[in-house]
Amino acid sequence: MRWSSFFRTASRAFHENPSLSKCLVVCTMIPFNYCSGGGLLAYADAAAEKNMEDKCRKKKVVVLGTGWAGTTFLRNLKSTSFDVEVVSPRNYFAFTPLLPSVTIGTVEARSVVEPIRSITRKKNMDIQFTEAECYRIDPKNNKVYCRSSQDRNLGGKQEFSVDYDYLIIAIGARSNTFNTPGVEEYTHFLKEVEDAQRIRRKVLDLFERASLPCVSEEEKKKLLNFVVVGGGPTGVEFAAELHDFVHDDLSKLYPSIRKYVNITLLEAGDHILNMFDKRITEFAERKFSREGIDVRLGSMVVKVTDKEICTKERGSGNAVSLPYGMVVWSTGIGPRPELLQFMKDVGQGSRRAISTDEWLRVEGFHNIYALGDCATINQRKVMEDIAVIFSKADKNGDGKLDAEEFHEVVDDIIERYPQVDLYLKKKQMNNIMALMRKSEDVSGIVDIETFKAGLSEVDSQMKNLPATAQVAAQQGVYLANCFNRMEQCERYPEGPLKFRGTGRHRFRAFRYKHLGQFAPLGGEQTAAQLPGDWVSIGHSSQWLWYSVYASKQVSWRTRYLVVSDWGRRFIFGRDSSRI
Amino acid sequence: MRWSSFFRTASRAFHENPSLSKCLVVCTMIPFNYCSGGGLLAYADAAAEKNMEDKCRKKKVVVLGTGWAGTTFLRNLKSTSFDVEVVSPRNYFAFTPLLPSVTIGTVEARSVVEPIRSITRKKNMDIQFTEAECYRIDPKNNKVYCRSSQDRNLGGKQEFSVDYDYLIIAIGARSNTFNTPGVEEYTHFLKEVEDAQRIRRKVLDLFERASLPCVSEEEKKKLLNFVVVGGGPTGVEFAAELHDFVHDDLSKLYPSIRKYVNITLLEAGDHILNMFDKRITEFAERKFSREGIDVRLGSMVVKVTDKEICTKERGSGNAVSLPYGMVVWSTGIGPRPELLQFMKDVGQGSRRAISTDEWLRVEGFHNIYALGDCATINQRKVMEDIAVIFSKADKNGDGKLDAEEFHEVVDDIIERYPQVDLYLKKKQMNNIMALMRKSEDVSGIVDIETFKAGLSEVDSQMKNLPATAQVAAQQGVYLANCFNRMEQCERYPEGPLKFRGTGRHRFRAFRYKHLGQFAPLGGEQTAAQLPGDWVSIGHSSQWLWYSVYASKQVSWRTRYLVVSDWGRRFIFGRDSSRI
Known part of the structure; x- marks a missing residue:
């Protein structure tokens, strides 16, 4: 490495990162000392120099x-x-x-x-x-x-x-179209802010178009048929919000065409909100049906054209064509x-x-x-590692785990394979020993077969995490903490034993903690499913929803804006200007 | 007119205008009475029927x-x-x-x-x-x-x-391009809300683009050269606002490229804000030059290409090419x-x-x-009508106006030809007689020549109204008042004498009342020019500007939003998200 490029790098680093200045002063002083030593420069060890630079250079x-x-x-x-x-x-x-x-x-x-x-x-x-x-x-x-x-x-x-x-x-x-023809071209996704803005404009466009004196009744019905594909939380919330908008605001401004509005929710499965508790699903379905939102269950979209959305009904096998004004596609991600x-x-x-x-x-x-x-955690299966776990635990190599040996390794097993813990909780057991005891005598000595048998079903508790903001945010926090303690944990690893290697993992593994989930259903009612299967539906959950969402904002600015938007909506309603 | 179409019309009117219902009930009852009379229908007078319908039909x-x-x-x-x-x-x-x-x-x-x-x-x-x-x-x-x-x-x-x-x-x-090549394609206008949104996005695009690591210094300078064409109130306010945005907000978020930002204001005339008092113009020019906004006076844009804006300097006759990142065109309307x-x-x-x-x-x-x-009032010239005015005023037809005759017609003249009033005010005269006296003896008898000579210069006071919101709003109010009193004024006209016809005009003519004008100059300073040549520049006018603009909002909703936006800006600054 030449001096000129070293100085260039240093100068850039200095300009871009003022906090580096101290470090750079040290780095640049040392060579100058060499220089003043006279003739020593030629001997400056290239390796030592690189070492120094690496030390200064942040990762x-x-x-x-x-x-x-x-x-x-x-x-x-x-x-x-x-x-x-x-x-x-x-x-x-x-x-x-x-x-x-x-x-x-x-x-x-x-x-x-x-x-x-x-x-x-x-x-x-x-x-x-x-x-x-x-x-x-x-x-x-x-x-x-x-x-x-x-x-x-x-x-x-x-x-x-x-x-x-x-x-x-x-x-x-991105939104998953499942390669359904016409979805990319004719439907709206709801992933980005721009998508939401486009949908808003389109809804108002359709209301204005349907208000034109030259539009036939049949055409009005088509224009004002809003189809939502996907009965997940996003699709359901959008359908509910759209219903509120039409009912609370647009019906006053477009009284003559209100009767033509129809909202259809297509769900390929048996129920909407199927990741929620049954009580919530039933409540939502009843509420929607009462409000005239046409929920069609078991309805698979097979094609979307510029005028119609074609479905196949799972029950009857019939093909159905729906003329539409707008389709919002919210079926999952890819x-x-x-x-x-x-x-x-x-x-x-x-x-x-x-x-x-x-x-x-x-x-x-x-x-x-x-x-x-964009990611999914491929949780290691206990049964894949069962032999190495056992041999690692069997310190004296006698082919059996005594109580002491077992005790020493049990925390690492639970830490490394969180499914064990989930399984224990599901079976309402206190500790992993209970699993072994069930199939063996009470001596506390466990051989490999007992060990295998005891843990044989724990992997059934593994499941992929949902693709939610909550998971992503917890992962972000987790990873930031790892980076914050990177140096410390290099020296003093805090993770579980490496069963397939030597030593310990640097960090504890990521563990998702589910804090509950909301499904706003419109009309100031929200369904909330909190940990411990605690379910709450109605106006009180809506207030909980308001508080949680306000508190989760990333800045005081957005918190102020969101709360003031809610207030504005209560007082003045929603704006229907087409901008 | 056939019955079927009458019923169709009636039914439509009924549906669309519930308030018409009473009237329609009367209209439809009468024919039924005819029917029940038996055989009378054939005799129903078509003219009477049409009359009735006309009476019911609103204009x-x-x-x-x-x-x-x-x-x-x-x-x-x-x-x-x-x-x-x-x-x-x-x-x-x-x-x-x-x-x-x-x-x-x-x-x-x-x-x-x-x-x-x-x-x-x-x-x-x-x-x-x-x-x-x-x-x-x-x-x-x-x-x-x-x-x-x-x-x-x-x-x-x-x-x-x-x-x-x-x-x-x-x-x-619409914005007037004066057929300058490239303006339609490459510049931004500032007439519609969408224009403003596009400009906002473009400004942020340019800052982001200039922040890319692969962009050369020269390119950064080009990207961050913002050119405003037109030194009218809109152009000046935009330049000032942009300067504030860069200075208050963006310089903190994009510290490394702040030094490349340049705002250029091109004005073809001798001064910016030339419709304002000289003191305001001078203050604005000094303020801009102090803040580094490059104001180029006497600079005519001759061409805009995708990379450069080409001007001709009036003083030197030189052709100048400016590489630009964005051009905002605000030179007048067509x-x-x-x-x-x-x-x-x-x-x-x-x-x-x-x-x-x-x-x-x-x-x-x-x-x-x-x-x-879209309109301009073609004010009638006094000198075009001078002969008919005189003959109308000369009731006894003796070719002379005595004091009584003159007195009777003078209000109508001033009402019909507002330039007379403006001329009198300019000359600080009390009444129109003073104009005549100046060129004649004090007898109070005026002949046609004296009359002509006295009024010969009043037409010089005619000028077109500016294309401002203030004029448009006053015209809207005026016209609504005319429509509100249409029936009453048909019967009792309140306008001036028709000098070229008989009777009086139904309404008084539209008269613009100038209430003053603002020119926000950025940095919480505004120039205000109020009636009576009262000029105020600085922070106090900014507060006046805030109050006037808040009070002029068309609804409590927008008033609340605008005021809360100002508050939000004070506390949190402006948002630089590119949506």
Whole structure:
């Protein structure tokens, strides 16, 4: 490495990271001492120099995405020993759970977004943001290739690459069309803020179009048939919000066409909100049917054309065609196209999300993390490791675990394989010994067969985490904590025993803690399912919903805006200007 | 007229206008009485029937446009004897004086708009709104042809025609490019809410693009050169707001590229804000130069390309090319394309706005009104009418006006020709007799020559009204008052003598009352020029500006939103999310 390039690097680092200054002063002073020593420069050991520079150079963390996972990571990162660069096509964080409210103006789009630069600026850390999308990841050379996401002809070079030491992939997912023909072209998704804004405009367009004097009655009915595909929380909330908008606001402004409005909710499964408690599902279905929202269960969409949406009814097998004014598609998620090549490269081409280990590391890489909707944790099965667990636990190698040996390893097993804990809870057992005892005598000595038999069913408790903001946010917090304590944990690992290797894992594995879930049903009523199967439906849950969503805002600005939007809506109703 | 069509009309009217029900009951009862009389039906006098129907049928007023003029008309219309239909491509009224604030997020777009249906709904009158644009006016058949302004393929018939008894053209104007090549393609106008939203997005796009690591220094300078063409109040306010945005908000979020930002204001004339008092102009120019806004006076734009804006400097005659990131074009207004054909049809093809008489009627039509930016009042010259004025005043026909004759006609002259009043005020004279006395003896007898000489210079006081919201709003109020008192004034005309006809004009002529004008200059400073040449510049005027603009809002909703936006900006700054 030449001196000129060293000084260039140093100068850049100094300009970009004032906090580096002290460190740089030290670095640059040492060579000058050499110089004043006279003639010593030639002997300066190249290796020592590199070592020094490496010590000064912070590790570069590149974060892709500014959604829940990426932003929560950034907000919780406290360690100043990293140089962080964020690359995302959106220069803001969006509070996505409020998107259905944005579609009809209960809350304004701008109230649910916060510039990522504002979020990171307050941290007084080396966080750079670049508005671009990453189109290629090169894990061999620790490099990502990016390009500006603005398609407008602003001029200037638009592509660049960024080197990383750690890469955090948190780019989220896209709506899954299940390759249904016409979905991409004719339906609206509800993933981004822009989607919500487009839906809002379209709803008003349709009301205005249906009000024209030249439009026939049949045409009015078609224009005002709003079809929602997917009975998950998003689809249900959108249908409910749309019903409120029509009922509370538009019916006063467009009284002559109110009677033509129809909202249809298509769900391929047996029930809407099927991830919720039965009581909630039933309540929602009854409420919708009372309000005239046409819920069609077991209805598979097979095709969407510019005029009609075609379904196949599972019960009767009939094909049904529905003329529509607008279709909102909210059936689930799939991988973003930018990620497909990387997934192929790492041998995960056929998966629907990047597979990671329990420490959120992409399988096969120690420095690439993936979290949020774009990733799924591939929990290790106990039964795959059962032999190595046993041999590791059997310290004296007598082929049996005595009480002491068992006691020593049990915490590590539960830590490393969280499904064990879930299984114990499900069976209402106190500890893992109970599993063994059940199938053996009470001596406390366990052989490999007993061990296997005892744990044989625990893997049935493994399930993928839902693709929710809650999971992504918890992963972001978890990963930030890992980075915050990286140095400390390198020295004093706090994770469980490595059953297949030596030593311990640096960190405890990620553990999701479900805090409950809401399903707003319109008319100031919300269904809430809280931990411990506690279910609450009605106006009180709506107030709980208001408080939780207000408290979860990322800034006081958005908190103020969201609350004032709710107030504004109570007093003045929703705005129907078509802008 | 056949019965079937009578019933159809009646039924439609009944459905659309519940308040017509009583009238319709009477109308329909009478024929049934005829029927029950047996055989009398055949004798029903067609003329009487038509008479009856006419009596029941309200006169149809069609209003084109929902800007200042149209909306103020609707808000002030109180008479229920009209059937009003509003046709406009925008289903909302926009408080346009706040558009420069919207471009950079001091105020949100949605805070300055109010749905026209909300405005009219509260009036409990027969006001229908149709979101469409009028593309042809057929004054011979009293018909306007409209089509839906949504270009999306929503289906259904999109064209229709509307009959009118009175037509009110208030469609505003478009930005005038003076046929400068490239302006349409490459610059941003600032006329509509959408324009302001586009500008906001573009500003943030440019900041993000300039932040990319692959963009050269030269390119950064180009991207962050913001050019404003036109030193009128809009251009100046936009430049000031943009400066504030960069200085207050963006410089904190984009510290590394702040030094590349440049704002250039091009003005073809000698000074910016040239319609204001000199003190204001000078203050603004000094303030801008202190803040680093590059004001170039005498700079004519001759061409805009995708990369550069080319000007010719009036002083030196030099051609200058400026690379730019964004150009905002705000140089004046021209007629909307939709109106050009109508203007040709009525022989006004070469004009820049529709010419109306002092009662806002399009010249040559008794039932077509034009107001706001699309119209200009063609004030009648005194000297054109001098002979008929004299002969009308000379009641005894002796070729001379004695004091009594003069006294009788003087109010009508001043009412009919407002320039007389302006001239008297300018000369600080009390009454019109002083004009005559100056050139004649004190006998009080005036002959035609003295009369001519006395009034020979008054026409010099005529000038076109500025194209401002204030003028449009006053015209809207004026016209609504005319319509409110239409029946009363038909019977008891209150206008001045018709010098070229018999009797009196129904209404007093429209008279503009200038209430002052603001020019916000950024940094919480505003210049205010109030009537009586009262000039105020600084923070106090900014507070006056806040109060006036808050009080002038069309609804409590927008008032609340605008004030809360200002508050939000004070506390949290402006949002820089690119949505």
